[in-house]
Amino acid sequence: MLSxxxxxxxxxxxxxxxxxxxxxxxxxxxxxxxxxLNADFIVELLVATESFVExxxxxxxxxxxxxxxxxxxxxxxxxxxxxxxxxxxxVLMKSNRPFDFPKDGFVIGLDDVRDPGNLGTIIRIAxxxxxxNLIFSPQTADFYNPKVIQASMGSFTRVNFFYAELDxxxxxxxxxxxxAFLDGKNVHEMKHVSRGVILMGNESNGISTxxxxxxxxxxxxxxxxxxxxxxxxxxxxxxxxxxxxLSIE
Amino acid sequence: MLSxxxxxxxxxxxxxxxxxxxxxxxxxxxxxxxxxLNADFIVELLVATESFVExxxxxxxxxxxxxxxxxxxxxxxxxxxxxxxxxxxxVLMKSNRPFDFPKDGFVIGLDDVRDPGNLGTIIRIAxxxxxxNLIFSPQTADFYNPKVIQASMGSFTRVNFFYAELDxxxxxxxxxxxxAFLDGKNVHEMKHVSRGVILMGNESNGISTxxxxxxxxxxxxxxxxxxxxxxxxxxxxxxxxxxxxLSIE
Numbered sequence: 460m461l462s463x464x465x466x467x468x469x470x471x472x473x474x475x476x477x478x479x480x481x482x483x484x485x486x487x488x489x490x491x492x493x494x495x496l497n498a499d500f501i502v503e504l505l506v507a508t509e510s511f512v513e514x515x516x517x518x519x520x521x522x523x524x525x526x527x528x529x530x531x532x533x534x535x536x537x538x539x540x541x542x543x544x545x546x547x548x549x550v551l552m553k554s555n556r557p558f559d560f561p562k563d564g565f566v567i568g569l570d571d572v573r574d575p576g577n578l579g580t581i582i583r584i585a586x587x588x589x590x591x592n593l594i595f596s597p598q599t600a601d602f603y604n605p606k607v608i609q610a611s612m613g614s615f616t617r618v619n620f621f622y623a624e625l626d627x628x629x630x631x632x633x634x635x636x637x638x639a640f641l642d643g644k645n646v647h648e649m650k651h652v653s654r655g656v657i658l659m660g661n662e663s664n665g666i667s668t669x670x671x672x673x674x675x676x677x678x679x680x681x682x683x684x685x686x687x688x689x690x691x692x693x694x695x696x697x698x699x700x701x702x703x704x705l706s707i708e
Numbered sequence: 709m710l711s712x713x714x715x716x717x718x719x720x721x722x723x724x725x726x727x728x729x730x731x732x733x734x735x736x737x738x739x740x741x742x743x744x745l746n747a748d749f750i751v752e753l754l755v756a757t758e759s760f761v762e763x764x765x766x767x768x769x770x771x772x773x774x775x776x777x778x779x780x781x782x783x784x785x786x787x788x789x790x791x792x793x794x795x796x797x798x799v800l801m802k803s804n805r806p807f808d809f810p811k812d813g814f815v816i817g818l819d820d821v822r823d824p825g826n827l828g829t830i831i832r833i834a835x836x837x838x839x840x841n842l843i844f845s846p847q848t849a850d851f852y853n854p855k856v857i858q859a860s861m862g863s864f865t866r867v868n869f870f871y872a873e874l875d876x877x878x879x880x881x882x883x884x885x886x887x888a889f890l891d892g893k894n895v896h897e898m899k900h901v902s903r904g905v906i907l908m909g910n911e912s913n914g915i916s917t918x919x920x921x922x923x924x925x926x927x928x929x930x931x932x933x934x935x936x937x938x939x940x941x942x943x944x945x946x947x948x949x950x951x952x953x954l955s956i957e
Contacts (some may be wrong), residue, residue, distance in 0.1 A: 580942065583939070587935040588933060589933035591933075617933065684834070684838035689833065689836055693829065693833065696938070697945055700949065703930070
């Protein structure tokens with residue numbers, strides 16, 4: 460049975476402060492919960508309806524998660540989204556473990572992307588393009604924010620990431636840094652590229668002046684109309700698409 | 709002064725039923741209101757703060773709109789977004805006027821894209837790529853929904869659109885229909901294209917089977933990872949970017 464204390468605990472995980480204190484976060488909705496049960500995360504607690512448990516009994520057993528049965532109504536009031544009517548998992552965070560730049564391919568860097576919906580969408584895009592590694596400035600939205608998890612549509616289970624001062628890491632990596640600007644080289648006119656960081660800036664201010672200094676190539680998505688800008692998740696998708704195309708050509 | 713009746717009238721415009729009855733919609737926030745005042749829309753009523761009026765007095769005079777002064781608090785409670793603290797305009801809808809397929813270039817077609825945020829984002833993308841014409845199936849979100857207007861970031865003033873049964877219109881137009889599918893031709897491997905409809909489907913179900921029959925070319929955004937799909941606005945952006953590139957090459 461779902462106790463008051465468990466409800467209180469899960470609700471506290473809506474806040475970053477408590478997530479960091481407990482080193483836990485939650486995942487909700489059938490698709491995302493199944494993804495996290497199938498991934499290499501440690502699921503501590505699973506709150507689910509009987510029908511979810513029946514359908515996925517083997518997977519749940521294998522996870523060793525504590526199981527609490529709940530009704531649809533209870534689930535809907537626990538999480539972020541009213542439409543969650545099947546399961547919610549409390550999961551252990553992974554630690555903030557820096558990685559080296561991979562042998563080839565791309566890493567996505569985010570300089571203060573603040574909106575959780577944008578971050579989640581960018582994680583999904585990274586996963587679509589097979590870009591497994593992301594690096595975030597300290598002020599970027601929290602990876603474990605429920606809105607990020609939700610918007611990533613399960614892709615949060617398939618990427619590596621860490622938070623760090625980006626300029627320091629980029630100095631160590633010593634690879635091309637492709638920064639998205641409005642006055643860079645037209646990405647449609649670029650030739651073969653195989654390796655580097657695709658760096659995106661803050662929703663309002665773009666890439667900070669500190670980071671601009673470590674950008675080795677300014678790149679721009681060509682505009683043909685009158686819109687002043689594109690949303691940062693949209694721009695990330697277009698750059699990833701071009702870079703993947705250029706890395707194969 | 710802002711009367712109770714005016715408040716009630718503006719609030720009624722949150723609903724599609726009343727927008728259609730009155731043939732009016734509202735636009736809020738400094739950027740969007742300035743865009744609509746500068747465009748070829750008829751602004752019937754402008755509710756604005758003194759400071760907005762002072763900064764834009766000539767533009768407001770030229771518009772012939774009825775002007776009502778209001779406080780920031782009043783404005784915040786009138787519209788959809790709490791952060792609106794400068795102006796709100798009540799604007800006459802344009803009629804649903806079908807157009808012929810333009811001499812060259814692309815038209816974006818949407819088959820039941822239901823989410824207003826997606827529709828607004830797609831309008832902004834169309835404007836970025838200079839695609840002036842869009843056509844929507846009857847079940848696509850309402851162009852004049854305040855969330856659409858907001859997400860379009862002013863681009864709603866620079867596009868033409870109409871709602872219609874898409875298969876009937878496509879038969880008349882007799883141009884290539886490029887439909888987004890998961891099993892089509894890789895858009896990175898396509899050659900020069902210059903003209904046609906870029907057709908996107910519903911968020912959950914994609915392009916309907918009825919419309920699939922009038923698609924002349926199935927196209928696909930190549931995936932390199934494990935995400936199952938991309939959001940429809942993201943996919944629209946990537947296809948527009950590729951088609952614009954291919955139309956110039």
